Amino acid sequence: xxxxxxxxxxxxxxxxxxxxxxxxxxxxxxxxxxxxxxxxxxxxxxxxxxxxxxxxxxxxxxxxxxxxxxxxxxxxxxxxxxxxxxxxxxxxxxxxxxxxxxxxxxxxxxxxxxxxxxxxxxxxxxxxxxxxxxxxxxxxxxxxxxxxxxxxxxxxxxxxxxxxxxxxxxxxxxxxxxxxxxxxxxxxxxxxxxxxxxxxxxxxxxxxxxxxxxxxxxxxxxxxx
Numbered sequence: 001x002x003x004x005x006x007x008x009x010x011x012x013x014x015x016x017x018x019x020x021x022x023x024x025x026x027x028x029x030x031x032x033x034x035x036x037x038x039x040x041x042x043x044x045x046x047x048x049x050x051x052x053x054x055x056x057x058x059x060x061x062x063x064x065x066x067x068x069x070x071x072x073x074x075x076x077x078x079x080x081x082x083x084x085x086x087x088x089x090x091x092x093x094x095x096x097x098x099x100x101x102x103x104x105x106x107x108x109x110x111x112x113x114x115x116x117x118x119x120x121x122x123x124x125x126x127x128x129x130x131x132x133x134x135x136x137x138x139x140x141x142x143x144x145x146x147x148x149x150x151x152x153x154x155x156x157x158x159x160x161x162x163x164x165x166x167x168x169x170x171x172x173x174x175x176x177x178x179x180x181x182x183x184x185x186x187x188x189x190x191x192x193x194x195x196x197x198x199x200x201x202x203x204x205x206x207x208x209x210x211x212x213x214x215x216x217x218x219x220x221x222x223x224x225x
Contacts, residue, residue, distance in 0.1 A: 007189055007190065007192070007193025007194075007196075007197075008190065008193065010186075010189055011185075011186040011187070011189040011190045011193070012186070014182045014183070014185050014186040014189065015182070015183050015186035015187075017179075017182050018178070018179040018180065018181065018182030018183035018184075018185075018186065019179065019183060020179070021175045021176070021178055021179030021182065022175075022176055022179035022180060022183070023179075025172035025173075025175035025176050025179065026168050026169075026171075026172045028172065028175045029110075029114055029168065029171050029172045029175065030110040030111060030114070031110075033106050033110035033113060033114055034106065034107050034110050036106055037102070037103040037104070037105065037106025037107035037108075037110070038103060038106075038107060039103070040099045040100070040102050040103035040106065041099065041100055041103025041104060041107060042103070043096070043099050043103075044093075044095075044096040044097060044098070044099030044100035044101075044103060045096075045100060046096075047093040047095070047096030047099070048093060048096050048097070048100070050093075051092065051093045051096070111168070114167065114168065114171050115167045115168065117171075118163050118167035118168075118170055118171055119163075119164065119167060121160075121163065122159075122160040122161070122163035122164045122167070122170075123160070124160070125156055125157065125159055125160030125163065126157050126160035126161060126164075128156055128157075128160075129153045129154065129155075129156035129157025129158075129160060130153075130157060132152070132153035132156065133150070133153045133154070133157070136149060136150060136153065
């Protein structure tokens with residue numbers, strides 16, 4: 001029963017997860033976009049914190065060197081302490097600022113970002129399909145082009161057009177596929193679990209019992225039906 005219960009628990013978890021992915025695939029895209037934006041934002045904040053902490057440390061080093069030089073009667077005193085600060089300080093984290101901006105966009109405008117990305121990808125697909133069709137038209141002047149060669153460029157362009165019409169659906173398509181795959185896995189897991197459980201029970205019931213007599217010899221017991 002423990003083996004059967006483990007199969008059932010795994011199947012139930014997979015089925016629930018798959019159902020949620022299928023039913024709330026659009027929300028999953030938005031929450032995933034927000035999560036990625038949060039990671040970018042946090043990494044950018046940490047880079048700024050590191051920059052200002054290192055800059056403050058460089059200022060303290062410059063002040064300490066200036067104080068030590070003044071204690072030596074000005075011998076070896078730096079001409080400009082700011083030169084030391086600029087030499088020791090790290091460069092300004094432009095990438096960190098960009099990460100903060102990108103994280104804010106992803107976090108506060110997830111739908112707009114996803115739609116913009118899908119529009120850009122759809123434009124590439126449409127232009128690529130049209131370009132392939134044009135190349136085939138040019139090649140047709142030189143030789144006969146079989147019809148299967150025309151199918152793939154048309155499909156590519158059609159997918160691009162569908163992405164323009166339904167950007168969020170196309171973005172959520174991987175979650176739908178994953179959800180249906182998990183629910184299929186749950187069904188197969190239950191069926192296989194029941195079959196394996198029945199096979200093991202059949203083998204256990206068919207195994208003859210043995211007992212040890214008073215002389216220490218092992219005798220085979222008869223199975224009473």
